[in-house]
Amino acid sequence: MSVTAIGALEGFAPTTSADGTQSVFTDLGRYHTLISQLRDSGFEMLVDLCGVDYLGHPGRSLPEAVAPERFEVVVNMLSLSQKRRVRVRVQVSEHTPVIDSLFDLYPGSEAMEREAFDLIGIRFAGHPDLTRILMPDDWEGHPLRKDYGIGRIPVQFKETPGPR
Amino acid sequence: MGLEDLQHNFLTARVEDLVKWARRSSVWPATFGLACCAIEMMAAGTADYDLSRFGMEVFRNSPRQADLMIVAGRVSQKMAPVLRQVYDQMMEPKWVISMGVCASSGGMFNNYAIVQGVDQIVPVDVYAPGCPPSPETLMHAILTLHEKIKTGEITQRRRDGEPLHLVETPDSPWVPAQPTAVRIGTPR
Amino acid sequence: MNDDTTVNDDAVSVDFDDDLLETSVVDNIVTGNQAAWSSRETSEGAQELRRRDATQADELGRESGAVLRLSDGVVLDPTQIDIDRPDDETMILNMGPQHPSTHGVLRLMLELDGETVLRTKPIIGYLHTGMEKQAEALTYVQGCTNVTRMDYMSPLFNELVFSLAAESLLGVEMPERATWIRMLMCELNRMASHLVWMATNGMDMGSSSMMIYAFREREMILSFFEKTTGLRMNTNYIRPGGVAADLPDGWEDDVAVICDTILERTYEYDDLLTGQPIFRERQEGVGNLTAEEALALSLTGPLLRSTGVPWDLRRSMPYLNYDQVEFDVIVGIYGDNFDRYAIRLNEIRESIRIVRQILEKMPRGDYRVQDPKVTPPPRGRIDESMESLIHHFKLFTEGFKVPEGETYVAVESPRGELGVYLVSDGSSKPFRMHVRGPSFGNLQALPLLLRGGMMSDAVAVISSVDPVMGEVDR
Numbered sequence: 001m002s003v004t005a006i007g008a009l010e011g012f013a014p015t016t017s018a019d020g021t022q023s024v025f026t027d028l029g030r031y032h033t034l035i036s037q038l039r040d041s042g043f044e045m046l047v048d049l050c051g052v053d054y055l056g057h058p059g060r061s062l063p064e065a066v067a068p069e070r071f072e073v074v075v076n077m078l079s080l081s082q083k084r085r086v087r088v089r090v091q092v093s094e095h096t097p098v099i100d101s102l103f104d105l106y107p108g109s110e111a112m113e114r115e116a117f118d119l120i121g122i123r124f125a126g127h128p129d130l131t132r133i134l135m136p137d138d139w140e141g142h143p144l145r146k147d148y149g150i151g152r153i154p155v156q157f158k159e160t161p162g163p164r
Numbered sequence: 165m166g167l168e169d170l171q172h173n174f175l176t177a178r179v180e181d182l183v184k185w186a187r188r189s190s191v192w193p194a195t196f197g198l199a200c201c202a203i204e205m206m207a208a209g210t211a212d213y214d215l216s217r218f219g220m221e222v223f224r225n226s227p228r229q230a231d232l233m234i235v236a237g238r239v240s241q242k243m244a245p246v247l248r249q250v251y252d253q254m255m256e257p258k259w260v261i262s263m264g265v266c267a268s269s270g271g272m273f274n275n276y277a278i279v280q281g282v283d284q285i286v287p288v289d290v291y292a293p294g295c296p297p298s299p300e301t302l303m304h305a306i307l308t309l310h311e312k313i314k315t316g317e318i319t320q321r322r323r324d325g326e327p328l329h330l331v332e333t334p335d336s337p338w339v340p341a342q343p344t345a346v347r348i349g350t351p352r
Numbered sequence: 353m354n355d356d357t358t359v360n361d362d363a364v365s366v367d368f369d370d371d372l373l374e375t376s377v378v379d380n381i382v383t384g385n386q387a388a389w390s391s392r393e394t395s396e397g398a399q400e401l402r403r404r405d406a407t408q409a410d411e412l413g414r415e416s417g418a419v420l421r422l423s424d425g426v427v428l429d430p431t432q433i434d435i436d437r438p439d440d441e442t443m444i445l446n447m448g449p450q451h452p453s454t455h456g457v458l459r460l461m462l463e464l465d466g467e468t469v470l471r472t473k474p475i476i477g478y479l480h481t482g483m484e485k486q487a488e489a490l491t492y493v494q495g496c497t498n499v500t501r502m503d504y505m506s507p508l509f510n511e512l513v514f515s516l517a518a519e520s521l522l523g524v525e526m527p528e529r530a531t532w533i534r535m536l537m538c539e540l541n542r543m544a545s546h547l548v549w550m551a552t553n554g555m556d557m558g559s560s561s562m563m564i565y566a567f568r569e570r571e572m573i574l575s576f577f578e579k580t581t582g583l584r585m586n587t588n589y590i591r592p593g594g595v596a597a598d599l600p601d602g603w604e605d606d607v608a609v610i611c612d613t614i615l616e617r618t619y620e621y622d623d624l625l626t627g628q629p630i631f632r633e634r635q636e637g638v639g640n641l642t643a644e645e646a647l648a649l650s651l652t653g654p655l656l657r658s659t660g661v662p663w664d665l666r667r668s669m670p671y672l673n674y675d676q677v678e679f680d681v682i683v684g685i686y687g688d689n690f691d692r693y694a695i696r697l698n699e700i701r702e703s704i705r706i707v708r709q710i711l712e713k714m715p716r717g718d719y720r721v722q723d724p725k726v727t728p729p730p731r732g733r734i735d736e737s738m739e740s741l742i743h744h745f746k747l748f749t750e751g752f753k754v755p756e757g758e759t760y761v762a763v764e765s766p767r768g769e770l771g772v773y774l775v776s777d778g779s780s781k782p783f784r785m786h787v788r789g790p791s792f793g794n795l796q797a798l799p800l801l802l803r804g805g806m807m808s809d810a811v812a813v814i815s816s817v818d819p820v821m822g823e824v825d826r
Binding site for chain 3: 211245272287
Binding site for chain 1: 395411482484489520648651652795796825
């Protein structure tokens with residue numbers, strides 16, 4: 001099944017980004033099924049799973065049917081047999097940042113989901129060990145969120161604290 | 165001067181000088197390579213730069229056997245307690261070289277994740293700037309440390325946060341009081 | 353951000369918002385209290401390996417290396433996991449972040465039955481630098497200095513992938529010479545990185561002379577880097593818009609000498625290591641991996657190729673001008689350590705082959721794109737032309753603006769697929785820059801590869817996976 005067909009079935013019609021990859025948008029309910037169908041149609045490897053915090057973004061171009069939320073989970077997948085990539089983007093709301101884990105489909109997503117949890121705060125339901133991975137265990141806060149400061153200390157001759 | 169020129173068969177020297185000579189001729193570093201600076205530290209230990217001529221090619225893996233901790237690389241918040249624990253396990257006399265700008269001051273990473281200078285955690289004797297410092301810079305730092313050992317006091321125990329007091333002796337071209345950027349061999 | 357911070361002249365007392373920094377960290381900065389660190393704990397709580405009865409079933413399976421059953425969606429039953437030793441006869445050992453053979457600050461917690469490894473849990477984060485957050489505070493012109501320190505063994509690849517991502521959003525075309533220069537520097541960097549791997553792998557196997565030999569070869573490449581870019585490592589040479597400076601005069605001779613010398617020396621390494629019985633015994637049959645497991649765990653690079661999957665981005669999804677040079681993709685058969693050693697050794701030879709072809713094919717031309725909004729003007733022009741001065745000023749204070757969008761670009765680094773997912777909001781700083789480091793995924797193979805082997809095999813396998821903690825932790 002082509003990516004367009006899958007996209008239309010389980011998500012919304014794909015868009016194409018600057019590097020030529022198709023991005024398929026979907027919602028929380030159909031996310032797991034979409035990834036599983038992509039896996040069955042030849043996308044053997046899950047290359048990257050990351051979270052993005054869109055707080056303060058002036059305006060991103062989304063298809064009309066997609067309602068923008070603060071967080072987004074982006075999954076980049078690779079098909080070795082067809083030599084192509086596809087990207088799946090899911091909007092995750094700020095108030096309940098919970099999304100299904102892909103661990104049962106791709107065990108390689110375990111560390112990536114833990115990183116998204118640690119740095120952005122998105123919880124993955126069904127993940128075997130959702131603990132912090134990069135920050136110390138007793139750290140508070142999620143550093144890659146836009147409302148978390150960079151933590152810069154003032155330095156002589158550079159008067160402004162915070163990101164320039 | 166060879167041994168055949170000696171008229172007598174005994175030598176006198178001060179205990180201090182012998183102890184300092186022994187200490188600075190075989191400073192054994194502990195492996196504390198963290199990031200990019202670790203690779204330059206390894207390069208300093210291998211061919212072309214060869215730390216072995218200073219007696220330092222044995223990087224002791226156990227801190228109990230090491231004299232010098234070269235903190236090579238950026239120290240993150242998670243690594244900081246480990247750094248202190250390794251430092252505490254080293255036996256006196258011990259020295260610390262902070263290699264690279266990330267260890268000396270946080271470097272280009274002035275953010276939540278990196279400790280802004282390893283001297284927040286352990287007392288540092290010599291700072292070696294560079295990103296990463298080339299092996300020659302590291303060797304300069306090591307030679308500065310050797311000078312410091314040569315002109316320091318052997319019985320004083322360092323209190324946390326304070327560097328060893330440098331003693332000004334007639335044959336040493338040192339300016340003591342505070343650690344400063346030093347050129348070896350340049351008279352005062 | 354925190355605009356109301358007051359700083360005294362003594363630079364000692366500072367007011368912070370509490371949510372910016374953890375309080376004890378602030379205290380230590382403020383008071384410089386070194387002794388306070390002696391009492392801090394080094395345990396990482398929930399991130400560590402726990403007793404079997406305190407671990408969930410699927411995590412237990414993961415730690416014992418069960419991959420395929422998980423990717424088939426089978427729910428694991430703790431009684432089915434074949435750890436054939438009861439809990440009180442095994443030992444949980446910590447192979448701590450400071451260790452000679454963990455290739456950086458990787459912490460491994462192992463459950464051991466005597467010398468045999470039953471369960472493994474890697475704990476990372478000891479080199480977390482906040483580079484993705486730092487990238488949001490730096491412009492695209494400055495971004496390469498940040499990204500280059502992630503995979504510090506192959507810094508030019510990090511710069512390359514970041515530049516390619518920025519350029520794909522900008523929509524600029526690279527001049528030919530710039531592309532070929534990038535290829536040349538990257539292949540030399542691949543050789544340097546694999547030489548360091550040969551050195552550390554040899555050292556881990558016990559051959560300290562291998563360390564000296566490989567670093568000696570690497571010095572030749574680094575001195576070429578110093579001549580061209582100004583620095584031995586972390587060069588900040590490949591930038592969005594091209595490269596920072598042209599190749600120096602006489603570079604062809606330097607590169608030819610490097611190629612000839614290193615090629616000869618790789619045959620010396622064969623004499624030293626490849627045929628040597630102890631080396632072979634320690635590497636063959638250790639750390640076996642199959643293709644299905646590798647794909648399920650998102651492994652790339654020599655790990656994936658050692659299982660027989662001929663996947664190399666330079667061949668399958670070519671970037672730069674890799675479709676115009678001839679080289680072989682080295683593929684293993686058994687998926688064990690020795691295959692990975694052979695792959696990396698032969699990749700050095702293939703890189704030499706590519707560099708020799710680049711020597712012949714290097715065109716003349718610009719080394720950076722001639723768009724004044726993206727690349728700075730030559731220094732001489734600044735005195736002559738007001739426009740150049742203004743462009744220079746704008747570029748180095750504000751940087752160039754990148755149109756809004758998102759992109760994912762990947763290259764084949766010595767460790768695998770190195771990718772950058774870049775989201776731009778139309779300003780001169782990235783909105784979100786996420787780097788997909790190959791070692792981050794490759795480390796997930798450790799529980800699988802270590803299971804059932806001895807402790808000394810653990811050292812060999814970690815070395816064979818070749819993690820660089822800078823890109824694991826970022």
